[in-house]
Amino acid sequence: MLKALIRTRLNALYSSFFYNSRFKKDRNKAFKIVVALFALYVIVSFLFMFGGFFYNICRPMADSGFAWLYFSIAAIMAVALCFVGSVFLTKAQLYDAQDNDLLMSMPIPPGYILLSRIIVLLVLNYIFEMSVLVPAGIVYCANYTPTATGIIVFIVELLILPLIPLTLSCIFGWLLAVISEKVRNKSFITTVMSLVFLGLYLYFFSRINYFLQALIQNIHSIGSKIQSLAFPVYHFGLAISGKNMLSLILFLSGAIIPFAIVYALLAHNFIKIATTKKGLTRKKYKEQPLKVGSVKLALLKKELRRFASSPMYILNASLGAVFTLAFAVAMIIYRGIPDFIVEDFPQIVEYANPLIITMLCFLTSTNFISAPSISLEGKNLWILQSFPVDGGDVLLAKAKMHMVVCLPPVFLASLSCIFTIKLSFAQILLTLLLPALVTVFCALFGVVINLHFPKFDWVNETVVVKQSMSSGIAMLASMAVIAVPAILYVSLFTQKISTDLYMFICAIILIALCLWMYRYLKTKGSAIFAFLGQ
Amino acid sequence: MLKIEHLTKKYGDKTAVDDLSLHIKKGMIYGFIGHNGAGKTTTIKSCCGILQFEGGNIYIDGISIKEDPLACKRKLAYIPDNSYLYEFLPGIKYLNFVADIFNVPKTEREERIKKYADLFELTEDLAQPISSYSRGMKQKLVIISALIHDPKLVIMDEPFVGLDPKATHYLKNIMREICNNGGAIFFSTHVLEVAEKLCDEVAIIKNGKLVISGSMEEVKGNHSLEGIFLELEGE
Numbered sequence: 001m002l003k004a005l006i007r008t009r010l011n012a013l014y015s016s017f018f019y020n021s022r023f024k025k026d027r028n029k030a031f032k033i034v035v036a037l038f039a040l041y042v043i044v045s046f047l048f049m050f051g052g053f054f055y056n057i058c059r060p061m062a063d064s065g066f067a068w069l070y071f072s073i074a075a076i077m078a079v080a081l082c083f084v085g086s087v088f089l090t091k092a093q094l095y096d097a098q099d100n101d102l103l104m105s106m107p108i109p110p111g112y113i114l115l116s117r118i119i120v121l122l123v124l125n126y127i128f129e130m131s132v133l134v135p136a137g138i139v140y141c142a143n144y145t146p147t148a149t150g151i152i153v154f155i156v157e158l159l160i161l162p163l164i165p166l167t168l169s170c171i172f173g174w175l176l177a178v179i180s181e182k183v184r185n186k187s188f189i190t191t192v193m194s195l196v197f198l199g200l201y202l203y204f205f206s207r208i209n210y211f212l213q214a215l216i217q218n219i220h221s222i223g224s225k226i227q228s229l230a231f232p233v234y235h236f237g238l239a240i241s242g243k244n245m246l247s248l249i250l251f252l253s254g255a256i257i258p259f260a261i262v263y264a265l266l267a268h269n270f271i272k273i274a275t276t277k278k279g280l281t282r283k284k285y286k287e288q289p290l291k292v293g294s295v296k297l298a299l300l301k302k303e304l305r306r307f308a309s310s311p312m313y314i315l316n317a318s319l320g321a322v323f324t325l326a327f328a329v330a331m332i333i334y335r336g337i338p339d340f341i342v343e344d345f346p347q348i349v350e351y352a353n354p355l356i357i358t359m360l361c362f363l364t365s366t367n368f369i370s371a372p373s374i375s376l377e378g379k380n381l382w383i384l385q386s387f388p389v390d391g392g393d394v395l396l397a398k399a400k401m402h403m404v405v406c407l408p409p410v411f412l413a414s415l416s417c418i419f420t421i422k423l424s425f426a427q428i429l430l431t432l433l434l435p436a437l438v439t440v441f442c443a444l445f446g447v448v449i450n451l452h453f454p455k456f457d458w459v460n461e462t463v464v465v466k467q468s469m470s471s472g473i474a475m476l477a478s479m480a481v482i483a484v485p486a487i488l489y490v491s492l493f494t495q496k497i498s499t500d501l502y503m504f505i506c507a508i509i510l511i512a513l514c515l516w517m518y519r520y521l522k523t524k525g526s527a528i529f530a531f532l533g534q
Numbered sequence: 535m536l537k538i539e540h541l542t543k544k545y546g547d548k549t550a551v552d553d554l555s556l557h558i559k560k561g562m563i564y565g566f567i568g569h570n571g572a573g574k575t576t577t578i579k580s581c582c583g584i585l586q587f588e589g590g591n592i593y594i595d596g597i598s599i600k601e602d603p604l605a606c607k608r609k610l611a612y613i614p615d616n617s618y619l620y621e622f623l624p625g626i627k628y629l630n631f632v633a634d635i636f637n638v639p640k641t642e643r644e645e646r647i648k649k650y651a652d653l654f655e656l657t658e659d660l661a662q663p664i665s666s667y668s669r670g671m672k673q674k675l676v677i678i679s680a681l682i683h684d685p686k687l688v689i690m691d692e693p694f695v696g697l698d699p700k701a702t703h704y705l706k707n708i709m710r711e712i713c714n715n716g717g718a719i720f721f722s723t724h725v726l727e728v729a730e731k732l733c734d735e736v737a738i739i740k741n742g743k744l745v746i747s748g749s750m751e752e753v754k755g756n757h758s759l760e761g762i763f764l765e766l767e768g769e
Contacts, residue, residue, distance in 0.1 A: 282658075282659075282662065283661045283662060284658050284661065285625075285626060285657060285658055285659065285660035285661035285662075286661075287648065287657075289640070289644070290626075290630050290633070290640060290643060290644055290647075291630070292633075292634065292639070292640045292643075293634050294634070295634060295635055295637070297634070298631050298634035298635055299635075301631070302620065302623070302631055305620075305622055305623060305627070306620070306622055309622035310622075378618075379616070379618040380618050380619065380620055382579075382584055382612075382614055382618065383618075383619070383620070385583070385584045386582045386583065386584050386607065386612045386614075387607060387632075387635050387636075388603075388604045388605075388606075388607035388608040388635070388636065389604070389635055390604065530583075530586060530603075531586055534585060534586065
């Protein structure tokens with residue numbers, strides 16, 4: 001029975017990658033190969049990234065008698081990666097599972113249901129853990145000759161270590177589930193938290209060399225802190241480096257006992273967790289005057305609400321808007337960005353300003369909010385199709401939503417460029433015009449492409465936003481709109497036309513394309529919309 | 535009010551509705567009955583302009599839905615057999631959205647929302663997001679949103695599914711009220727007792743083809759509607 005449950009969980013995980021819900025069949029071989037290659041790329045990237053990190057710290061640490069700290073740091077990184085990688089899945093699997101009612105109506109002991117979910121999470125944690133600990137082990141073996149005992153201890157610890165992040169994920173997953181049920185502006189808070197996390201991640205990696213230096217310079221104080229504050233990982237390191245059996249027992253106890261306690265608590269309360277109806281305290285409606293608006297405004301407001309309701313949609317489709325804002329702030333704080341470019345690449349002095357404008361165009365082109373917007377109607381498509389609204393207006397509302405989200409950061413960034421860089425009058429016009437035009441182009445193009453590649457039979461909106469044909473084409477085409485003219489200019493026109501004139505020509509072409517797409521959506525697009533979903 | 539003339543709708547090679555003609559006059563509650571997959575929903579969706587069809591025509595108050603779909607849609611309201619709604623909106627925002635789409639003046643929309651939300655006991659829940667609604671609550675919200683622009687024709691696909699007895703009773707009263715005010719109701723149902731008691735006229739469809747239609751008395755004679763339906767279905 002437990003085997004069948006685990007198989008079902010693994011099948012669900014497999015289906016989420018390889019099952020085509022539209023045609024109710026497995027994805028084709030080519031798709032599987034692409035996914036496998038991508039997975040391989042991610043794994044190899046991780047191995048090299050962590051391998052490089054451990055290569056830099058291995059000898060300085062081990063040679064100064066801190067080999068245990070080397071392994072302890074590897075363990076901390078593995079625990080952190082496992083925790084970050086699995087905490088949301090733990091929440092979804094343990095506390096928000098949709099199939100609990102069905103499973104509990106069957107003659108299955110609740111403990112089995114819980115155990116099957118935990119085992120799948122453990123498998124996932126092993127994958128994350130190995131991408132850190134395997135390079136750490138290889139780097140150590142390449143520098144020093146390992147003993148058989150050391151290797152056995154390492155393997156035992158490798159197998160047990162994921163219990164620590166799993167214990168933490170179970171606790172934090174529960175906290176997240178409780179908080180997210182109680183908080184009202186859930187999507188806003190999730191979006192802000194995710195952006196803060198992303199910011200910290202980028203900050204950490206931009207300063208990785210500084211942190212490495214600090215780590216090696218302060219090896220003694222860091223070592224004593226780990227020794228006193230994180231005893232399981234301290235003994236993790238000590239057990240491998242010193243072949244210390246007492247440390248091994250202490251580490252195993254530190255990992256297994258808390259996990260056993262958390263598991264026992266979960267198993268004891270599983271039925272309660274699975275059946276308790278969570279929810280916000282009911283907000284009672286108080287009558288208030290209703291705002292009257294036009295049809296077009298109503299459609300736009302509806303689209304904006306749809307967008308704001310999904311942190312996944314915001315974070316994936318409009319990250320470019322966040323980077324554009326960051327760009328605007330960076331231009332104001334570091335007024336010397338163009339000088340910096342000029343100093344490092346003196347041969348492109350005359351192109352510094354056009355490059356800044358191109359960079360801004362590129363940032364805004366990474367937004368693809370409108371590309372999955374028709375597909376996201378899903379089973380609600382009947383609403384707009386049965387209403388007395390022109391299909392063209394429905395489609396344009398989706399493009400407008402993209403513009404409303406992306407244009408303000410673009411204008412802020414354009415203004416920050418204008419006030420911080422020395423630009424000619426033509427360049428000021430281009431700074432205001434070109435990034436805005438690229439934004440409008442991406443907005444309209446996303447809708448046009450989604451009109452031809454819609455997908456309404458999705459179960460999880462992530463499939464539409466992140467993995468649909470429409471989003472993929474929109475992303476590639478938007479980047480091509482920047483890359484192709486830039487390559488053409490560099491290879492063909494540098495000696496013939498000034499960059500300013502060339503960019504004006506690009507702007508005119510973009511205006512023509514936007515006008516064509518606008519007309520297309522109002523006429524043919526409207527007719528296609530009437531046939532969607534049939 | 536609603537005239538279906540030789541409607542034919544195909545899905546690939548399969549003919550879902552085959553040369554169907556019906557006439558629903560003003561003041562009439564018209565029941566539409568058939569087995570699962572008979573073509574009821576296809577017919578209803580074609581009448582509402584959701585499905586495009588190959589043959590025939592449909593007229594709403596004399597206007598062809600093929601030629602002027604927007605004018606037709608302004609006159610009718612559609613209640614589907616599912617309750618898929620914008621889960622991210624609170625109930626009141628959805629109703630206001632529908633009112634904006636139908637250009638309902640401020641005072642009228644406020645009055646109608648109050649009237650129907652109170653009637654269906656949904657007022658207190660209107661601030662809640664639709665995602666928190668039960669199936670019955672969603673069905674009530676769809677009904678209120680359908681009535682918000684005071685439609686002349688209401689087309690309903692299994693409207694009583696998910697409703698509690700009280701709400702079912704109120705909906706039946708509303709249906710009669712609409713007809714008394716010169717409107718018309720065209721609805722599909724599997725609950726033959728309801729159809730028998732409520733409908734002025736009825737049509738039975740089988741495999742996309744009209745089997746029988748007419749006033750309730752003409753169709754059932756001295757038998758029950760259930761008996762006639764089973765007989766026509768070949769049971």
